[in-house]
Amino acid sequence: KQEVTQIPAALSVPEGENLVLNCSFTDSAIYNLQWFRQDPGKGLTSLLLIQSSQREQTSGRLNASLDKSSGRSTLYIAASQPGDSATYLCAVRAEAYSGAGSYQLTFGKGTKLSVIP
Amino acid sequence: NAGVMQNPRHLVRRRGQEARLRCSPMKGHSHVYWYRQLPEEGLKFMVYLQKENIIDESGMPKERFSAEFPKEGPSILRIQQVVRGDSAAYFCASSPRTGSEKLFFGSGTQLSVL
Numbered sequence: 001k002q003e004v005t006q007i008p009a010a011l012s013v014p015e016g017e018n019l020v021l022n023c024s025f026t027d028s029a030i031y032n033l034q035w036f037r038q039d040p041g042k043g044l045t046s047l048l049l050i051q052s053s054q055r056e057q058t059s060g061r062l063n064a065s066l067d068k069s070s071g072r073s074t075l076y077i078a079a080s081q082p083g084d085s086a087t088y089l090c091a092v093r094a095e096a097y098s099g100a101g102s103y104q105l106t107f108g109k110g111t112k113l114s115v116i117p
Numbered sequence: 118n119a120g121v122m123q124n125p126r127h128l129v130r131r132r133g134q135e136a137r138l139r140c141s142p143m144k145g146h147s148h149v150y151w152y153r154q155l156p157e158e159g160l161k162f163m164v165y166l167q168k169e170n171i172i173d174e175s176g177m178p179k180e181r182f183s184a185e186f187p188k189e190g191p192s193i194l195r196i197q198q199v200v201r202g203d204s205a206a207y208f209c210a211s212s213p214r215t216g217s218e219k220l221f222f223g224s225g226t227q228l229s230v231l
Contacts, residue, residue: 107159
């Protein structure tokens with residue numbers, strides 16, 4: 001059974017600092033991994049999706065890396081801003097028997113980020 | 118193009134009542150997924166539906182919970198005889214088809230059972 005762990009559970013940094021959020025998963029047979037942002041009272045916003053064959057994806061100040069063999073992913077946020085304050089969720093999609101992606105996502109509990117002005 | 122719409126945003130029920138949560142997928146999306154987020158827990162898969170079909174309900178509790186996605190109208194997650202342990206945020210997501218695509222999530226329904 002796939003388990004996804006995110007460390008730390010909460011993080012507080014001053015504005016402008018670069019930071020790394022960690023995600024680990026127990027079963028390396030994944031199809032892809034997705035990072036989401038969750039704001040209080042709002043839904044999940046997809047930030048980056050990395051296919052199992054990829055090493056990293058970048059979008060603006062965000063960079064996500066994937067080491068499938070070791071079961072790890074990191075989300076790097078450069079030059080953090082107060083608007084980055086949110087909970088960041090990591091979710092993995094397993095490989096289905098057909099070779100395509102399973103339709104279920106397994107989520108971590110998230111890292112709650114606070115960026116202090 | 119409106120996103121995934123869920124209503125109500127907040128729902129309060131007393132123990133024993135029924136809760137009905139609605140989800141309208143994004144335009145052009147025919148696949149709907151329901152997830153539940155219990156306090157201090159990660160989101161857990163509940164059920165996957167296509168129009169008029171339940172594809173996988175392996176994450177649904179065996180009793181009191183049901184889901185449907187009719188040919189016309191939104192997907193409905195129904196919880197009968199609610200108990201306090203049902204209090205959670207229920208999220209709906211949609212996609213145009215299964216596979217490796219991103220899921221698009223709604224804002225969720227926060228269910229509180231008194």
